[in-house]
Amino acid sequence: MSKCVIVYTTNDCIECTMVKQVLTQEGIAFEARNVATNPEFQKEVEKYGFLGVPVTVVEGRAVKGFTNELKELMDLAKGNTNLER
Numbered sequence: 001m002s003k004c005v006i007v008y009t010t011n012d013c014i015e016c017t018m019v020k021q022v023l024t025q026e027g028i029a030f031e032a033r034n035v036a037t038n039p040e041f042q043k044e045v046e047k048y049g050f051l052g053v054p055v056t057v058v059e060g061r062a063v064k065g066f067t068n069e070l071k072e073l074m075d076l077a078k079g080n081t082n083l084e085r
Contacts, residue, residue: 005030005077008045008055016054018066023056028077030056 005023007030009016023030035042035053045055048062055064058077063069 003058003077003079005073006033006057007031008033008035008041008053008057010034010036010053013053015066019054019056019070022066022070023074023077026074026078028074 005028007016007019007023009020009032011034020030020032033041033044035045045051045053048055048057050062050064052064054066055062056070056073058073061073061076063073
């Protein structure tokens with residue numbers, strides 16, 4: 001059972017596009033929240049301690065960018081329970 005995944009994004013963001021493409025390729029459903037169209041989404045990003053995007057959130061864990069940490073979140077989203085927090 002997959003978990004709720006949120007990707008905070010904005011217009012014309014190459015890294016945001018890459019994150020969304022990888023999630024799609026991995027079969028991970030996600031909700032895209034565009035900070036350019038809704039200021040509340042930017043406030044949510046800032047609550048996680050980030051100012052920019054992309055920020056990917058799974059079960060309250062947030063990572064910024066297209067990094068190795070994103071792979072860990074993808075495993076978490078797929079239900080891999082062997083991950084350490």
